[in-house]
Amino acid sequence: MDLSGSDQRPRTNSTRREILQVGYSGLLGVGLSALPRFGVAAPASRVSTTPKSVILVFLTGGPSHIDMFDMKPDAPDEVRGEFQPIATRTSGLGICEHLPLLASRSNKYALVQSLAHGDNRHFASTHHFLTGQKQIVETQESREAWPCYAAALDYLRPREDGIPSGVHLPVHLTEGPLTWPGQHGGFLGPRHDPWQIRRDPNAADFHVEGLRLMSGVDQSRLESRRALLDQINRQQQGLDALATSGRLRGNQEQAFSILTSSGISRAFDLESEPVSIRDQYGRHTFGQSLLLARRLVQAGVPIVQANMGNAQTWDTHGDGFSRLKNGLLPPLDQAVAALLDDLEATGLIDETLVMVLGEFGRTPKISLPPQANAGLQPGRDHWAGCFSGLFVGAGVRGGQVIGRSDQIGAYPTTTPFTPDDVGATVFHMLGIEPEAEIRDRLGRPAQLNRGQVMQSLWTG
Numbered sequence: 001m002d003l004s005g006s007d008q009r010p011r012t013n014s015t016r017r018e019i020l021q022v023g024y025s026g027l028l029g030v031g032l033s034a035l036p037r038f039g040v041a042a043p044a045s046r047v048s049t050t051p052k053s054v055i056l057v058f059l060t061g062g063p064s065h066i067d068m069f070d071m072k073p074d075a076p077d078e079v080r081g082e083f084q085p086i087a088t089r090t091s092g093l094g095i096c097e098h099l100p101l102l103a104s105r106s107n108k109y110a111l112v113q114s115l116a117h118g119d120n121r122h123f124a125s126t127h128h129f130l131t132g133q134k135q136i137v138e139t140q141e142s143r144e145a146w147p148c149y150a151a152a153l154d155y156l157r158p159r160e161d162g163i164p165s166g167v168h169l170p171v172h173l174t175e176g177p178l179t180w181p182g183q184h185g186g187f188l189g190p191r192h193d194p195w196q197i198r199r200d201p202n203a204a205d206f207h208v209e210g211l212r213l214m215s216g217v218d219q220s221r222l223e224s225r226r227a228l229l230d231q232i233n234r235q236q237q238g239l240d241a242l243a244t245s246g247r248l249r250g251n252q253e254q255a256f257s258i259l260t261s262s263g264i265s266r267a268f269d270l271e272s273e274p275v276s277i278r279d280q281y282g283r284h285t286f287g288q289s290l291l292l293a294r295r296l297v298q299a300g301v302p303i304v305q306a307n308m309g310n311a312q313t314w315d316t317h318g319d320g321f322s323r324l325k326n327g328l329l330p331p332l333d334q335a336v337a338a339l340l341d342d343l344e345a346t347g348l349i350d351e352t353l354v355m356v357l358g359e360f361g362r363t364p365k366i367s368l369p370p371q372a373n374a375g376l377q378p379g380r381d382h383w384a385g386c387f388s389g390l391f392v393g394a395g396v397r398g399g400q401v402i403g404r405s406d407q408i409g410a411y412p413t414t415t416p417f418t419p420d421d422v423g424a425t426v427f428h429m430l431g432i433e434p435e436a437e438i439r440d441r442l443g444r445p446a447q448l449n450r451g452q453v454m455q456s457l458w459t460g
Contacts, residue, residue: 051431061315101337114403125359130182132423166194318369320379361387420451
């Protein structure tokens with residue numbers, strides 16, 4: 001569901017049905033296009049754990065594990081890079097000097113240094129990590145693709161309380177005409193799409209169309225509008241099939257459910273946060289996106305995907321060290337550290353799993369950028385043979401390093417964890433058995449996930 005704040009569909013001549021839809025939504029102060037889609041409930045899966053929330057902090061484009069969480073200071077010059085490791089609160093672990101706040105909090109998280117899957121393509125790797133299922137044929141977003149985590153959750157455990165099963169923010173991963181796969185309901189259909197926010201939470205005028213009351217509409221006026229709407233509904237019942245089908249009425253009820261619920265609409269009101277908390281996260285897109293993620297989880301959203309950049313932001317083929325040092329690592333360090341502190345302060349840490357990772361890492365050997373980018377300084381290329389991920393909360397045992405890589409960070413020296421395993425872990429946290437059955441639009445069954453839950457996050 002796209003909550004971009006603007007309707008980019010081509011304008012056509014309005015039919016009476018469209019006029020009715022616009023008229024009714026205007027009475028509510030909310031657009032129908034911003035409401036959850038109703039679908040037929042699917043059979044519930046077996047619950048393996050008390051359901052918890054998941055925040056996926058996605059470093060889109062593939063962050064350099066060697067320059068962040070798996071540094072190799074004793075490797076040759078062409079491998080170790082420009083940055084120095086600094087001590088952490090975890091014995092034997094040093095991480096990048098440009099991540100000092102995370103270094104001082106390493107006792108809170110588990111660092112996995114043995115993620116791997118072997119596919120260096122952006123599309124396929126992104127899809128794999130955002131769905132927990134390998135993409136058979138590399139393609140951009142498609143309704144034939146595997147559903148994202150939130151969509152699968154919505155299919156298996158639908159809800160009608162006005163709270164979405166998932167929210168993706170603050171961008172939809174696109175580049176020009178290309179849209180990265182794994183971001184919506186795929187073959188489950190659009191009714192299971194997560195809400196998609198396409199606005200910068202750090203913008204001075206941040207709001208989400210359809211989820212805030214119109215200017216001057218308070219709670220009492222909203223109830224008055226509801227009474228008026230009920231009268232209009234009774235008068236319009238015989239006008240056309242729409243009025244008698246109940247579909248529009250259902251959407252109206254959902255609108256009121258959202259606007260009068262205890263938290264989902266207010267979750268987007270970042271101005272209500274204390275200034276000190278907003279400053280702690282950082283007055284930048286990374287920081288305010290993670291603050292919004294915390295507020296959404298607090299309001300009851302079970303899974304939030306916070307994209308740290310758009311599509312290939314962490315794709316540092318050229319000017320890699322400069323981009324990391326000056327543009328990417330400092331705001332990420334501040335934002336993630338603030339999120340960990342805030343989850344503890346609000347008591348959400350035990351009920352929320354936070355994962356910080358990208359679709360792959362970067363090559364051990366530093367390289368010059370492609371000839372087309374002549375003049376740029378060196379960087380690193382795609383590398384899915386080995387990379388790192390940070391996991392915290394929901395009972396994860398902090399202060400541990402799980403898995404190891406070889407002397408240059410090229411391959412794991414321990415049993416690797418795959419995106420399938422990450423997916424199994426996500427579903428386990430959401431209270432869904434990875435072996436659950438889902439069905440496509442033709443009714444064909446498929447197993448949700450074939451990975452293994454990453455039990456060592458809890459057992460060490």
